[in-house]
Amino acid sequence: MKEAFNFMFKDNMFVKKAMTYACVAFIANFISNYANTLAPMPNTMPSIKYLLIFFVGAILMLIPSGYGMSCVKAFVEQKENFVIPFLNIKTNFVLGFKLAISVIFMSLIFGLVIVLTAMLSAIIFSLINAVSIGAILVGIVVAVAVLVVTYYSLAFCYIFATTEKFSSFLQFRNATNMIRKDFKHYTLSVILFVVLSILTGILGTILIALLSFIGIIGLAIATFIISIISGYTIYFFTYLTAKSIRE
Numbered sequence: 001m002k003e004a005f006n007f008m009f010k011d012n013m014f015v016k017k018a019m020t021y022a023c024v025a026f027i028a029n030f031i032s033n034y035a036n037t038l039a040p041m042p043n044t045m046p047s048i049k050y051l052l053i054f055f056v057g058a059i060l061m062l063i064p065s066g067y068g069m070s071c072v073k074a075f076v077e078q079k080e081n082f083v084i085p086f087l088n089i090k091t092n093f094v095l096g097f098k099l100a101i102s103v104i105f106m107s108l109i110f111g112l113v114i115v116l117t118a119m120l121s122a123i124i125f126s127l128i129n130a131v132s133i134g135a136i137l138v139g140i141v142v143a144v145a146v147l148v149v150t151y152y153s154l155a156f157c158y159i160f161a162t163t164e165k166f167s168s169f170l171q172f173r174n175a176t177n178m179i180r181k182d183f184k185h186y187t188l189s190v191i192l193f194v195v196l197s198i199l200t201g202i203l204g205t206i207l208i209a210l211l212s213f214i215g216i217i218g219l220a221i222a223t224f225i226i227s228i229i230s231g232y233t234i235y236f237f238t239y240l241t242a243k244s245i246r247e
Contacts, residue, residue, distance in 0.1 A: 001189065004243070008235040011084045018231035020087050025064045025234075026227035032057030033208065033223055034216070063089060064230075066096030068238050072161035075242035084235060098164055106156075106169035110145050117141050154190055154244040155179055161242070182246035189244035193237065200233055 008014050035054040040046040067087045074085045118138045125134030155175035160168035179186045204226045211218035 001185075001192070001240070001243070004236050004239045007082050007239060008084060008232070010082065014084060017084045017086055018235070021064065021067060021234060022227045022231035024060075024067075024087060024089075025230050026224055028057060028060035028064060029227055030220060030223040031060060033219055037212075037219070062096030062100060063087070063092050064096070064234070065099050066092035066094065068234060069095050069099055069157070069161045071235060071238035072157060072242045075239050076158065076162055076245075082239075095164070098166070099160060102160055102166050102169050105166055106149070109170060110149070114138070114142055114145065150194065151187075151190055152179075154186070154193060154241045157241050158245050178245045185246055186244050189240055193240055193244075196233075197237070200229070203229075 008018075011017070031053060035050060035057050038047065038050040038053065040050065067085075070085050070088075070092055075082060121134035121137050125137075149169075152172065152175050155178050156169045156171070158178065159165070159171055159174060165171075204222075207222040207225055208219065211222040
């Protein structure tokens with residue numbers, strides 16, 4: 001697990017590969033962050049400009065996402081002397097698109113379960129005059145679903161990166177069998193992944209909050225710093241995902 005922090009520096013083309021990724025990530029993140037500044041107020045219709053920019057940002061974000069899965073696959077296959085893959089716009093876009101479809105597919109299934117649970121609890125608990133209990137039950141179901149998906153997320157990404165199946169994020173049985181091979185190691189990997197994701201997320205939020213007050217230039221500077229940092233963290237997170245499963 002310690003190797004996840006420094007293995008990338010052993011690749012003699014690390015800087016070139018990381019900067020290529022950072023440039024693509026900067027463009028995608030900047031457009032998405034700019035779209036956020038145009039987000040409509042509550043109870044108002046979004047503008048055409050906002051929708052177009054948001055859509056472009058979302059489409060471009062598929063490339064970094066797909067590249068992450070390419071890294072996971074490469075690190076799964078490699079056992080030592082790790083070589084970081086180059087970013088390929090076309091290949092990573094297609095892979096990112098498949099990843100998005102897979103996640104949407106999972107979200108729809110979980111969303112349907114939650115909706116049905118909410119409807120059923122509303123009917124049952126309204127009959128016994130305990131609507132508040134029904135609301136609490138639905139909240140518990142949602143919380144459990146989020147925790148379960150979070151815990152299984154590394155295994156799901158591992159499965160997707162190695163198979164590219166749209167059902168990857170619903171393969172609980174397969175994921176569970178993988179996790180059982182070294183439950184402790186996998187759980188520690190998930191905890192480290194979540195903690196560092198939260199920390200980097202907080203850092204990014206602080207940077208944008210501190211610099212966005214000077215307008216689009218500040219937003220660009222904040223996004224640039226975050227993208228440069230991601231040129232390192234992308235490899236840390238993907239290596240951690242690839243090695244979370246012990247074969």
